[in-house]
Amino acid sequence: MAVALVLVLVVVGSILFHILSPWWWSPIASNWGYIDQTLIITFWITGAVFSAVVLFMAYCVFRFRHREGVKADYNPENKKLEWWLTAVTAVGVAAMLAPGLYVWSQFITVPDDATEVEVVGQQWQWSYRLPGQDGRLGKSDNRLVTYENPLGIDPDDPYGQDDVVIEAADLHLPIDKPVKMLLRSIDVLHDFYVPEFRAKMDMVPGTVTYFWFTPTRTGTFEVLCAELCGTGHGYMRGIVMVDTEEDYQAWLDGQTTFAQLSAPTTVGVMDADEP
Known part of the structure; x- marks a missing residue:
């Protein structure tokens, strides 16, 4: 119970730290605000994954804690879970790559009057x-x-x-x-x-x-x-x-x-x- 509670507090503390401690961006002096937006998108995606993984760990620690008379079930494979994890991971990676590829395309497409x-x-x-x-x-x-x-x-x-x-x-x-x-x-x-x-x-x-x-x-x-x-x-x-x-x-x-x-x-x- 104590370990699960610590994991939950890590997630809550990380979110509160972000909300109460704003990012201090250096003053932007060019047209590339797209890059800041891409970093923010990446931050929120990775932050959501971090929170989900840690909270899942807290759930597992509490749900499957040692109890007298309870025997662990050995289940080496779970095809349904593997497909879900593969699909969610693919969507997350694509969501992070898409803004970067869009910005990169603009980054190297030079205007004719440059x-x-x-x-x-x-x-x-x-x-x-x-x-x-x-x-x-x-x-x-x-x-x-x-x-x-x-x-x-x-x-x-x-x-x-x-x-x-x-x-x-x-x-x-x-x-x-x-x-x-x-x-x-x-x-x-x-x-x-x-x-x-x-x-x-x-x-x-x-x-x-x-x-x-x-x-x-x-x-x-x-x-x-x-x-x-x-x-x-x-x-x-x-x-x-x-x-x-x-x-x-x-x-x-x-x-x-x-x-x-x-x-x-x-x-x-x-x-x-x-x-």
């Missing part, structure tokens, strides 16, 4: 590349990465000359405009994650992954690496700032293009007759 922004991860910093006046990103290749060309941009591709290069600095984005994030790693596995955007994706060397979102509120948001990438993993952080259109253009005008970075620098030589 602006491309490349995110480059390396131990242990974030760099970015934005399209220039032509609106297109040039080609890139990890084999082209050098000290002078840290993002491996193809110098022979004319579309890459006006690309805006942001190395180990903050990224700015305009508010209310969809953005397609192209994710590339030049060394090991990384994961670009901004909690307030409800968006994250692995960055796999040798391939380009992507997702899209629309910033919906201005502010400063922290970038985290959500994939263990070495001893400096915990320090691989960055900043994404969502600006008004005016502030974004002012910031963009002050950035450096790939052509400017790769332009040869001239060093003045002093004439021998000069003092």
Whole structure:
């Protein structure tokens, strides 16, 4: 009886804790409220299963407790119960998968008017590349990465000359405009994650992954690496700032293009007759 009562109290206490202690979501700053809704659906389904299983355990402990003169009945199979458990489990799993698949379909279906922004991860910093006046990103290749060309941009591709290069600095984005994030790693596995955007994706060397979102509120948001990438993993952080259109253009005008970075620098030589 005591064990059964403890199990019932566990269920009641869990429900009361959820009701009296509200979830403190981080402020959402993108269009992906669908992800929060999916998490809530998953929570309620798993919470209902947890409550049902624990209450069933409490019932079994009490109903089939030891009593003098009562002999246990050995029943190794129950086809009816097995079919019911299989059906209920299948419905529960489908109920959890369906919202996630729906959101995933939207997550990778990029709007035609989305602006491309490349995110480059390396131990242990974030760099970015934005399209220039032509609106297109040039080609890139990890084999082209050098000290002078840290993002491996193809110098022979004319579309890459006006690309805006942001190395180990903050990224700015305009508010209310969809953005397609192209994710590339030049060394090991990384994961670009901004909690307030409800968006994250692995960055796999040798391939380009992507997702899209629309910033919906201005502010400063922290970038985290959500994939263990070495001893400096915990320090691989960055900043994404969502600006008004005016502030974004002012910031963009002050950035450096790939052509400017790769332009040869001239060093003045002093004439021998000069003092």
